[in-house]
Amino acid sequence: MNQVCVFAGSSDGARPEYREAAQELGRALVDWQLGLVYGGARLGLMGVLADAVLTAGGRVTGIIPERLVEKEVAHQGLSELHIVTSMHERKARMAAMSDGFVALPGGLGTLEELFEVLTWAQLGLHGKPCGLLNVRGYFDGLLSHVDHSIAEGFIRSDSRQLLLVSTQSDALLKQFEEYVSPLTEKWIDPTAI
Numbered sequence: 001m002n003q004v005c006v007f008a009g010s011s012d013g014a015r016p017e018y019r020e021a022a023q024e025l026g027r028a029l030v031d032w033q034l035g036l037v038y039g040g041a042r043l044g045l046m047g048v049l050a051d052a053v054l055t056a057g058g059r060v061t062g063i064i065p066e067r068l069v070e071k072e073v074a075h076q077g078l079s080e081l082h083i084v085t086s087m088h089e090r091k092a093r094m095a096a097m098s099d100g101f102v103a104l105p106g107g108l109g110t111l112e113e114l115f116e117v118l119t120w121a122q123l124g125l126h127g128k129p130c131g132l133l134n135v136r137g138y139f140d141g142l143l144s145h146v147d148h149s150i151a152e153g154f155i156r157s158d159s160r161q162l163l164l165v166s167t168q169s170d171a172l173l174k175q176f177e178e179y180v181s182p183l184t185e186k187w188i189d190p191t192a193i
Contacts, residue, residue, distance in 0.1 A: 005098035009106030026052025028169035040064030127181035131164035
């Protein structure tokens, strides 16, 4: 594992613990000698995370659509900044450059990005670890809903193992290091998409 993609809020959220968790994750990535791939913004938890990695001497690759660059939200101090034409291109490039995915607290965009890579894992399009840094129980409701969806027959029970969860960055990255995808059946041929 060389690079981890982190999905995170473009705001700080309502609690200081969210910023602290983003800083902790940034330092942990550097300690584990992992580069950061993220959405390229200077705002919110995204910016806090990028700054923490850079301050600790790590490498940060940002990928941001040109429309957001025009709105002056791009982080200008990154190791690399890739400017792309669309959100779709952004997500595809982030996925291609990354060996695993972490979601910090965030809004609709964070959830959408997380569920897209989880869906790809479920379909057998990749075998990369996907995890939640569950700060102050932020994702408890989401995890409860996933379990409810399993109970109601909409998500296969083995798919729940695709989502790693921890309240601590180091513990989550340890799970990433040991991860073996639980799904052996491929639903689709990746070359067919």
